[in-house]
Amino acid sequence: SERFSKLAGVHQDKLLGGLLSARFSEGTCLSRYQSVAFRKKMPHKPSSYLISRLRRYEILHEKCGPHAESYNKTLEQLKFGRQPESSDCSYVVWISFSGLGNRILTLASAFLYALLTNRVLLVDPGVDMVDLFCEPFPEVSWFLPLDFPLKGQFNSFNQNSPSCYGRMLKDNVSANLHGLKPPSHVYLHLVHDYDDQDKLFFCDENQDFLQKIPWLIMKTDDYFIPSLFLMPSFEQELKNLFPNKETVFHFLGQYLFHPTNSVWGLITRYYQAYLAKANEKIGIQIRIFDSGSGPFQYVLDQILACAVKENLLPEISRQDSITSPSGTKSKAVLVTSLTSWYSQQMRSMYWEHPSTTGELVGIYQPSHEEYQQTEKQIHNRKALAEMFLLSFTDVLITSSWSTFGYVAQGLGGLKPWILYKPENQSAPDPPCGRAMSMEPCFHSPPFYDCKVRRGVDTGALVPHVRHCEDMSWGLKLV
Numbered sequence: 001s002e003r004f005s006k007l008a009g010v011h012q013d014k015l016l017g018g019l020l021s022a023r024f025s026e027g028t029c030l031s032r033y034q035s036v037a038f039r040k041k042m043p044h045k046p047s048s049y050l051i052s053r054l055r056r057y058e059i060l061h062e063k064c065g066p067h068a069e070s071y072n073k074t075l076e077q078l079k080f081g082r083q084p085e086s087s088d089c090s091y092v093v094w095i096s097f098s099g100l101g102n103r104i105l106t107l108a109s110a111f112l113y114a115l116l117t118n119r120v121l122l123v124d125p126g127v128d129m130v131d132l133f134c135e136p137f138p139e140v141s142w143f144l145p146l147d148f149p150l151k152g153q154f155n156s157f158n159q160n161s162p163s164c165y166g167r168m169l170k171d172n173v174s175a176n177l178h179g180l181k182p183p184s185h186v187y188l189h190l191v192h193d194y195d196d197q198d199k200l201f202f203c204d205e206n207q208d209f210l211q212k213i214p215w216l217i218m219k220t221d222d223y224f225i226p227s228l229f230l231m232p233s234f235e236q237e238l239k240n241l242f243p244n245k246e247t248v249f250h251f252l253g254q255y256l257f258h259p260t261n262s263v264w265g266l267i268t269r270y271y272q273a274y275l276a277k278a279n280e281k282i283g284i285q286i287r288i289f290d291s292g293s294g295p296f297q298y299v300l301d302q303i304l305a306c307a308v309k310e311n312l313l314p315e316i317s318r319q320d321s322i323t324s325p326s327g328t329k330s331k332a333v334l335v336t337s338l339t340s341w342y343s344q345q346m347r348s349m350y351w352e353h354p355s356t357t358g359e360l361v362g363i364y365q366p367s368h369e370e371y372q373q374t375e376k377q378i379h380n381r382k383a384l385a386e387m388f389l390l391s392f393t394d395v396l397i398t399s400s401w402s403t404f405g406y407v408a409q410g411l412g413g414l415k416p417w418i419l420y421k422p423e424n425q426s427a428p429d430p431p432c433g434r435a436m437s438m439e440p441c442f443h444s445p446p447f448y449d450c451k452v453r454r455g456v457d458t459g460a461l462v463p464h465v466r467h468c469e470d471m472s473w474g475l476k477l478v
């Protein structure tokens, strides 16, 4: 049928305007080709320069990836601590760390950094990455082989590790950075608790030193791309890659993250059973960072106040005489939350009362996992499925500070209404505001001017890097 062929992506631009490589067989990863049929048609197109850089990256990855001759050679240096001779391959190794939303953002950040520095990205499979994501690069895996020599140290790498770059800088305060013998590997600590020395990663002169090191091992839980846009050495390249700065995660995310067939099954079955037929699909992502057990009435009040004020959902009427003739518009609301209480309240509300507009409102929530269980596979599959389902909605309401919501908005190309963070257990006024852009927020950026070596407001330097709507000290691309 026509519907099926549309969902199968037959009439669609399957390769997303050239963003995706044509060198894959479809059946191994259905989501790569089918996602496009579920998303709103995007006004944005990837730049031809981005496309050509991705194809070039794929060739580099094939040449340098796991078990290639150059890989084995560069590994020798690491194993025997040999002085790196000029090798044609160098690497960023991404350590699997933190919640799934965070990991998706950090992986995109590490990939862009690899692209900018001509490195190859290798991914620590952690406990669930293989289960969740298809291979994004043709022919050669992006997963780090299990026998990688430093693998056993990934969990214990921290700011005190001798190979930590920030610690190296502290230990050599007086020494000229460039006088240091470049080691075969360096650990980059870019976790939110990092210190002033770790943050020097974002200075050009430190990049000159890092460039000589074949293995950079990176641990991060943050979307650090906004700060790369403040580095003069990357400026021109980033301009060419992303003429529209708001689309960085949108394109990198659509290029890198393709759910495996088992996760894709969770996504498509749910979509087709509950969402496909509605005239409008509204996503509400509820993530509460307040202490205390919850659920909270004031959060429900805030969500409803936002949805009604912004005309996303109709008000309910106390008059029972309103009926909905057949052919009335229907709205499907996809709620994601660790608890089911909010959606239960909303469902009862729209069942027990008619809406003032006569519109029919259905409330759907795929799971309620009660608490975060980062190490459990089906739990993470559901989390990924829900991020994708949210990205397939027409309008989105998200919670402040949540990377889970950032992933959904970025993949979907949606500017969400952000629920402002409640203070003192009460709903803020206004309850929500429209995001400036679909980009994620970098929660722990440096506030340092590398040139003059003193503090500076990095959210006020250029028009396209601003403070975030949901976190006053964060930075985002607009």
Ligand code: GDP
Binding pocket: 098, 099, 100, 101, 102, 103, 286, 287, 336, 337, 338, 367, 369, 371, 372, 373, 374, 379, 380, 382, 383, 386, 401, 402, 403, 404, 405
């Ligand atoms: P963040 O903490 O909101 O920035 O998002 P993360 O994804 O990094 O970490 C939160 C984790 O908690 C997710 O990865 C899930 O494991 C779980 N989680 C939080 N909210 C939800 C939800 O709405 N649905 C599901 N299935 N899991 C959630």
